[in-house]
Amino acid sequence: MTAHEIAAQVRRQRLLYRTLTGVLAHLALSGVAVLFIVPFAWLIVTSLKPLNQVFTDPLVWLPDPVMWSNYQEALTSPAFPFMRLLGNTVIYAVASTAGTIVSAVVVSYAFARLEFRGRDLLFGITLATMMLPGIVTLIPTYLLFRWLGWIGTYLPLIVPLWFGSAFNIFLLRQFMMTIPVDLTDAARIDGASDFTILWAIMVPLIKPALLVVGLFQFMASWNDFFGPLIYLDEASEYPLVLGLYAFRTRFGVQWHLIMAASLVVTFPIIALFFAAQRYFIEGVTMSGLKGS
Amino acid sequence: MASITPADQPPVARRAPRLSKQLRRDLQAYLFLAPWLFSLLAFTAYPMIASFYFSLTKYSILNPPRWIGVDNFVTMFTNDPLYWKAVANTAYYTFVSVPLSIVVALGLALLLNQRARGIGIYRTIYYLPSLMPVVASTLLWLVLLDPRLGLVNIGLQAIGLPKLGWLSSADWSKPGIILMSLWTGTGSAMLIFLAGLKDVPSSLLEAAMIDGANGWQRLRHVTIPLLTPTIFFNLIMSIIASFQVFGPAYVAGDGGARQAGPLNSLLMYMLLIYRNAFRFFEMGYASALALVMFIVLVALTLAVVRSSDSWVHYEVGRR
Known part of the structure; x- marks a missing residue:
């Protein structure tokens, strides 16, 4: 050879x-x-x-x-008032997503770009609350909202998200740290205020991260079962997942209809996933950053 | 006053702006932070402190809390048979599902880490169930796990295995929801593992290959040690999640109306808290239950963190 x-x-x-x-x-x-x-x-x-x-x-x-x-049959059944459930779900998901994004942007900007006394301590506390199991705050929080007369409304589910959540603040702060300081400093020398810098320079540059945060909150609210279960009491207030559960309780054996309704409830999230798959996967991967 | 010359001391007029500059910076930053500070106080600090207080009271929502010392804890440990049932169920669920889900997620990630055409499609397929709302996926699994004519049992029968009672049997209901959780709950961990695998330097794997290590040896002695920080992260996350499992147990266990699953075999700890708080409105007792779970969870997490020194390897040059 x-x-x-x-x-x-x-x-x-x-x-x-x-x-x-x-x-x-x-x-x-x-x-x-x-x-x-x-x-x-x-x-x-x-x-x-x-x-x-x-x-x-x-x-x-x-x-x-x-x-x-x-x-x-499933979507017109009086036991599954679809349009009403859908409307409730969309309001919940949109209002909570908007709040999550706005609050996380504002707060994370302070951690990423502003120099102030107590920053490291406060950031440390923020990281610590990320690991806090929700269970220990559940009951006093419920009682607080009850005292405010908010039971039976979406306020307990939406309002807290307008005040920031640790993980999203952390995520956006990490993202903002990667934006060159020169860009923001140049604007500052030109006399731009922090709000202008945040709005006109930072936000356009961190759009992918905002999309990730928004997508995950939207999905979390759309799929949220426990929150609506404890805070809502009238069937007319329910979001889709709770409506689906109630539908099953009333029509225990109509499995063909229950499966049709389940698929309809799931479908928008799957469609959203296919529309923004890259951001979804990035988002999950970024959540792993905490560990490494 | 007159003896102080401008040279010794800067005039007040020049000092004041310097001081207030730092102050102004602080004020401006805290303006940005205001929502978060409020959230930390109102939705984290206050509830944490309050839950200690409520746990020491009898508080049936309609009447103001009444101080009863440690009675709730005494009742819990000595006089509530459902408490120990819930502890046992949750422990079973955690100790079976956590290791299984780590192994499955890692296995899936390894499969997806191969060079093959169309790998993105497989990744999507494996991840898709994680998107389903828990109510929808649990209802689906109620159909799949039907003891008489469900797809799973017919499949078992087809390969010569006995049909199992699944969610209608006290022995098989927990394996049933664990099986379900492997389908719905491993997607995120899988993607995190996959990202970790992409970080394993190929030079190390090639070096091992040249030294004659086979596939298993490379996995066991190169890939897995480098992946231990990711395993550590997923382990802690899945322990926290499985302690607080609620949705599947609530939906499959019929809302905890009378019994949660056959012989209360699906009475998870969260379900017990839910029942006491939102069905019986025993807020004091429910707070005590939550506090004990919190303490156990923190202790367990710390134990895992403590143990990590001996098995988690942080390589130089890795994040």
Whole structure:
């Protein structure tokens, strides 16, 4: 064999090896993917079945007939006042997201750019509250809002978020620290106030981080179950997830309709994820920054 | 007064602005910080202090709190059988689901750390269940885990295993919600692990490969040691989350109306607090329950932090 032939053989072997490991990788990846997809698929399939095909032996894999009308039935059921629930959820999610962003921007700017006495101590306290389990503040906070007469409204769920949350302050502060000081100093020399600097220079530069903070708060509020459960009492005030729970309590066995409603409640978040996937993944990854 | 010359001492008129400059800076900064300071006082400091006080009172919401000393704690430890049930359930859930979720999340991250086409699609698929609202995912799993005709049991039967009672059996209800939590709750940890894996320098792995280390040895002796800070972070986060698990237990356990799951097997600690606070309106007793959980959680976290010296490696040059 000439050197040329040997080289060719090595190349072939390497190619074979790479193809083989590639195939194995895909086999493993897709095998696991099936485990994750099947429950989802079952949600969709069940939501399109007539009731008598939900629990059968042998299983019905594909509904016959396909009951698109399940969606209509679920969304127009008086037990699941969809438009009302949706409106409540959107108000909750938008108001809490706006508050989270505004307060985190303002507070994190002070930590990132202003020099004042007590900064390190206050920042230390902020970091410490990040690890604080919510459970220890739950009951006095509830009693505080009850004293204010806010039970049965969204105020306890929204108002605190307008005053800042430790993790978002931390996240935006880290982000602002990466913006060159020269940029803000130049504006300061030109006589810009801190509010102007924050609004006109900082905010446009940290937009990706704001999007991450906003997305996660929106999702957290949309999916929030515990908060609405303890603070709201009238069904007409419920957000979607609580409405979904109440729907199930009243129609315990109508699984086809419950699955249709579940999918509708989940869908906007999944759509949002696909629209902003990069920011979602960055956001989760950034939350890991705390650890390293 | 007249003896002080301008040379000895700067005139008052020039000193005042210097002083007030620092003061002005402070004031301006605290203006920016005002919302957060208010939040720290009203939504963190006050509730923490108040919960100590309430835990020492009998406080049935309609009447003002009445001081009863440590009675709540005595009742809890000696006279509330549901307390120990909830402790046992929560401990079971935590000690099974935390290690499992770490292993699963790490396994998924390792799978996703391969060079393969379309890896982004797999990442999306693995992460997707984490987006579902807990009510929706729990309702879905009630269908999947139906003891008679659920997909999971039919699958078990198809491969020759016995059907399990899942959420309608006292023995299998916790494994049921743990299985569910592996599907819904590992996405974030997985992504954090994946980011950690991207930080493992390939030069070290190549060096190990040249030294003849096989795949398992490289994982065991290079990748995992470098990943210990991430494992440490995910471990603490998932301990805190699993102690406070509520949604799945509430939805699957029928809202804790009578029993939380068969024989109260889904009565998690948070559910016990919820019942006492918002069903029975025993705010004093509920505060005491919350305080004990808080103390245990802090102690456990500190123990993990303390232990980290011996197993978490911070490499030079890493963040």
